[in-house]
Amino acid sequence: MSYAKIIGTGSCLPARVVTNDDLAAELATRGVETSDEWIVERTGIRQRYMVEPGTTATDLAAIAARAALEDAGIEPQAIDLIIVATSTAEYLFPSTACLVQARLGCHGAAAFDVQAACTGFAYAMATADSYVRAGRARNVLVIGSETFSNILDWDDRRTCVLFGDGAGAVVLSASDEPGVLGVHLGADGSQEKILYAAGHVANGQVTGDPFLRMDGQAVFKQAVNALANSAQEVCRQAGVQLEEIDWMVPHQANVRILNFLSRKLGIAPEKVVITLDKHANTSAASVPLALDAARRDGRIKPGQLVLMQGVGGGFTWGSVLIRM
Ligand SMILES: CC(C)(COP(=O)(O)OP(=O)(O)OC[C@H]1O[C@@H](n2cnc3c(N)ncnc32)[C@H](O)[C@@H]1OP(=O)(O)O)[C@@H](O)C(=O)NCCC(=O)NCCS
Numbered sequence: 001m002s003y004a005k006i007i008g009t010g011s012c013l014p015a016r017v018v019t020n021d022d023l024a025a026e027l028a029t030r031g032v033e034t035s036d037e038w039i040v041e042r043t044g045i046r047q048r049y050m051v052e053p054g055t056t057a058t059d060l061a062a063i064a065a066r067a068a069l070e071d072a073g074i075e076p077q078a079i080d081l082i083i084v085a086t087s088t089a090e091y092l093f094p095s096t097a098c099l100v101q102a103r104l105g106c107h108g109a110a111a112f113d114v115q116a117a118c119t120g121f122a123y124a125m126a127t128a129d130s131y132v133r134a135g136r137a138r139n140v141l142v143i144g145s146e147t148f149s150n151i152l153d154w155d156d157r158r159t160c161v162l163f164g165d166g167a168g169a170v171v172l173s174a175s176d177e178p179g180v181l182g183v184h185l186g187a188d189g190s191q192e193k194i195l196y197a198a199g200h201v202a203n204g205q206v207t208g209d210p211f212l213r214m215d216g217q218a219v220f221k222q223a224v225n226a227l228a229n230s231a232q233e234v235c236r237q238a239g240v241q242l243e244e245i246d247w248m249v250p251h252q253a254n255v256r257i258l259n260f261l262s263r264k265l266g267i268a269p270e271k272v273v274i275t276l277d278k279h280a281n282t283s284a285a286s287v288p289l290a291l292d293a294a295r296r297d298g299r300i301k302p303g304q305l306v307l308m309q310g311v312g313g314g315f316t317w318g319s320v321l322i323r324m
Pocket of ligand 1: 033034035038039042043118157158159161214215216217219220223253254257281311312313
């Protein structure tokens, strides 16, 4: 068994759809001005899904994980490792992965979270791939789950219109057939202040600033460059030409970033899976949500070459090249 291969995917979106018009009306009651026209033109986002108070990243992750297990046709007991990528964990500890493990009944499976903001799913996939290829795990649940609506400052229109909630999951299993072909991860911690949420718990209180803050234009420039360089690097390592890629499943932050990216790489825009119009930016959940959507609607087929990419706070970036 020399490869780790995706054998199932699943996702979960909260029931509440918030359109740009809904959000604009809600923000107007706080004296914050925005519009569907501005949001669509600058980002491509038309709506997002949001959790009701009390629904957590664990709740969404467990539903997405169950759907992925069902799609894979394996029982929870067959899972020997659970990795959850999240920046909006339910608790400081135990990890979201441990809470999901208990819900699913995968007793004994190792479980931990990774935190690499919107690159979290790429980091989690890279970690899972290493475990499988080293022979230390056979079936891994890799989940991205977020409730970013809990860390948005509704008085800051530059950020609060961009994000949504959701979860996506894959089952990554040991296989003789090619699956993960290449992985490329990177970070630049000196860019911490372009995208961050600096709150923490100390002495029984939340201290610092618990809201997401962002320098949008700096993030935009860094994102395009990081994603383009990372795509080229992962293809070089795997000995694959960019033209051979069937589908790009990039982090869903802004359609203008994705247009720049596909132009820079010379990849046809029709090959880029876009879900941000419906989901907005769901951080670590965005890539597995988009992957599951494109598999279930029949676009991504077995045997195709798929490039998944993340980019975000840290600053972090990463690519995972997969034969489906
Ligand atoms: C956030 C982003 C959409 C802003 O677009 P932009 O073209 O850079 O816009 P600016 O921030 O320069 O703002 C332009 C104007 O629009 C206004 N504006 C900002 N948000 C607005 C909103 N939601 N509604 C209406 N107007 C808004 C600003 O106040 C500014 O007005 P001013 O010139 O009178 O001050 C864009 O920078 C972006 O997408 N960056 C990447 C962000 C990202 O992807 N983050 C997640 C990465 S994981």
